[in-house]
Amino acid sequence: MSTPLVEMKNVSIAFGGVHAVDDVSIELHAGEVVGLLGHNGAGKSTLIKMLSGAYKMDSGEIWIEGERATINSPADSRDYNIETIYQTLALADNLDAASNLFLGRELTTKLGFVDDGRMEAETRKIMARLNPNFKKLKEPVSALSGGQRQSVAIARAVYFNAKILIMDEPTAALGVHETAMVAELIGELKKQGLGIFLISHDTREMMDLCDRVSVMKNGKMVGTERVEDVTEDDILSMIILGKNPKAAA
């Protein structure tokens, strides 16, 4: 089998004695969507935040394309071409779409000043592709609808040619139409060879979008299965009981 794009090996993190993630291993291949399922507080978001650099793991290893990676900050994570769409979207509400898209990676002029014109032009281009209805480029993102805000967050991840994409509840705040758009986008990115970690509560949706699903409970990995090998009920029982019925059988 080919070298995994991402390999997290025996990763643990504790917050004040609570083992939020306890000895978890997971891998992701290029062109693959891996879903992370589990109750609130199961440790999904925490696991992924160690990959995106928001948290520093206590122990364990991260390997990216077969090489040991050190991720201590969000900037480190970006250096490995990992992009994250957070559940909270992590947008600066007072700034416009272009400023948010390029936040931390502004395009500059030769003199080192931020080049708002070029950033706005680039934003128009990518938005025309992702969400053709998006017109409010000059307004602070606080004035946008949930779906439009989501497109800004997605554009930010897609624009910089990510190899690894982390999507934390990307469709939680969206309407039916916008959810379908996100699903279509995930399919397209997968074809381009990106590896995607997807976090969601919606088991039905995960069965449609993912190649494999991993279920977590109380900070531990319950099991990882290919979606065609399991039923939705199997997944649900893994989430609720914290046991892998196939492993037990």
Next chain:
Amino acid sequence: MSDHNPAIPQPKRNILQSLQVDMRLLGMIGSFLAVCIVFNILTDGRFLTPRNIFNLTIQTVSVAIMATGMVFVIVTRHIDLSVGALLATCTAVMAMTQTQWLPQIIGLELGHPLIPWIAIAAGLITGAVIGAAQGWLVGYQAIPAFIVTLGGLLIWRNVGWWMTDGATIGPLDQTFVLFGGIGGTLGVFWSWVVGLVATAAALLALGSARRTKNAHGFPVKPLWAEVLVMAVIAAAILGFVAILNAYTVPERVIARDPALFGCDVAEGCVAAYGLPYSVLLLIVVAIVMTVIALRTRLGRYIFATGGNPEAAQLSGINTRLLTVKIFSMVGVLSALAGIVASARLGYHTNDIGTLDELRVIAAAVIGGTALSGGIGTIYGAIIGALIMQSLQSGMAMVGVDAPYQNIVVGAVLVLAVWIDIQYRKRVGAKV
């Protein structure tokens, strides 16, 4: 190049929308003018004379310089209560450097041409270091800025006292006091030069902004609107210079040293003050701070952090170091304001800058800086400082007693913020 991009339909707009002027800026300038006109009527036309406008400007400089920095502090959801005290420590350092340390310890003779510049450098470094230290406590040690700078308010006021043994230090260096206002002005000719250069620069900036927009195919405002905005800006800059140049030097002042004003004798000699160096300093500070706010990564990160600190951090911005930089900047600005304040007096006193922190915060807030973070402008803070100073001077001219003056200023502060909140609610912006 076409002004209309076919891809983007131009909706019908009213005049103000066509001009794309900032309504809040308009509101602030409007209230400033209203204050001026009311006082002009109450003082039978003494308020809007070249002389009073000149005085008003130089009285505003010190607070306005600090207010530009306070905008960044408040935008990132912090506060700095120590600016007045920090100013006092910086002026103490500068006064001691030029009158005692350099002459007595280093042996530079009083009046040596290097003295004022070394003193200024010492003051600026003091401000930068103290500001950075406070910023480190806030950013890296997570002590609330309110507490750090409340402590700073007590500490730096009295460090200044300790350095000078509570004595008034002066007289200050002859070159140093040129930054005080009326003692150091450009004169008529150079004031016009500065005015014309500033006008040309402003018009070029507007023109290049328009070219950039056209190059990217963004909608631009109609040409007539652009020309009108340019005309208003040019008129404002040149009008301001004309007013300052209309303030002529009284004959008795010329009589002290006619050669200084290019005359042999005082009789029949007409000279005007023109643009004071201190006002020029404020203008430079305002431009630099505006460029930082709008055109640099630093400024972008300041506003992003103010809008959503978590998002800024997740975007890879080092928000802790950012806090250190911001507080250090305020320290430098306090030192600059200290140069102007002590030069205006001609000496350093213990109570210099007392209560300035409140005036500075009030100026920033009246100028539309939101304490909830993420929103604020440099020009707003300067207009805020002007409004505060106009109220205070105007009431003094009318003969309002000091306690009543403070009651009015306090009420205006609250009222201004209330109006701003109502306005933002109406346009649906973040309150």
